[in-house]
Amino acid sequence: MVNVLERTDTKVVEQLAATVGKKRIGIMGGTFNPPHLGHLVMADQVLTQLGLDRILFMPDATPPHVDHKLTIAAEDRVRMVADSIATNRNFGIELSEVQRGGVSYTYDTMLALKQRHPEIDYYFIIGGDMVAYLPKWYRIDELVKLVQFVGVKRTAYPVQTPYPVIWVDAPVLDISSTMIRNRVRQGQSIRYLVADPVADFIRKRGLYRD
Numbered sequence: 001m002v003n004v005l006e007r008t009d010t011k012v013v014e015q016l017a018a019t020v021g022k023k024r025i026g027i028m029g030g031t032f033n034p035p036h037l038g039h040l041v042m043a044d045q046v047l048t049q050l051g052l053d054r055i056l057f058m059p060d061a062t063p064p065h066v067d068h069k070l071t072i073a074a075e076d077r078v079r080m081v082a083d084s085i086a087t088n089r090n091f092g093i094e095l096s097e098v099q100r101g102g103v104s105y106t107y108d109t110m111l112a113l114k115q116r117h118p119e120i121d122y123y124f125i126i127g128g129d130m131v132a133y134l135p136k137w138y139r140i141d142e143l144v145k146l147v148q149f150v151g152v153k154r155t156a157y158p159v160q161t162p163y164p165v166i167w168v169d170a171p172v173l174d175i176s177s178t179m180i181r182n183r184v185r186q187g188q189s190i191r192y193l194v195a196d197p198v199a200d201f202i203r204k205r206g207l208y209r210d
Ligand SMILES: Nc1ncnc2c1ncn2[C@@H]1O[C@H](COP(=O)(O)OP(=O)(O)OP(=O)(O)O)[C@@H](O)[C@H]1O
Pocket: 029, 030, 031, 032, 033, 038, 039, 042, 125, 126, 127, 128, 129, 130, 152, 154, 172, 173, 174, 175, 176, 177, 178, 179
């Protein structure tokens, strides 16, 4: 019997070995002001449906394309993300944007991460509604070569996009950080809309009251 490997180009074998050993990591970028169950459900659905190795939640420093000023410190947002994901060993936190500071352009971050970890394939997760805005992202044509975008459907039909996006269907939870901040301001319950330690932290620190 002929040994297949004897006939196979060594370069192809090396490339295959590199792909087989590659880790596949999802990056869930956001402001997380505060993190809520919509974020957690979305991350878990992408993790399990695409069979990724891990999801890293990545709080931004200053979000691109957002006018409002952040009212709470990055450390508080990081703390709430850490508390939200503590019970899931497949979830972790990526701090490069808050450590770098300034406007958190995804291209800058993912270029640095790819240079540090060429062995990892990154999947950048965004809400389905955001897919329509990808053409406005900083250096998007280069960014799509660094990461695979994953859009989580929030409406019945995926929006059209000229960029490669993997679509994942997930239960639609009509929760946003804006809604959580408004509810706290109005004295309404946020129980079961955010993780329990996040609700405690918001209450103890008196966040979002005015
Ligand atoms: N309920 C949800 N279902 C699916 N995706 C969501 C949901 N809420 C937020 N996302 C997505 O999560 C990512 C991070 O979102 P972000 O931290 O800005 O939260 P947000 O709830 O959209 O905040 P805000 O209300 O302050 O704009 C974005 O890609 C956003 O589209």
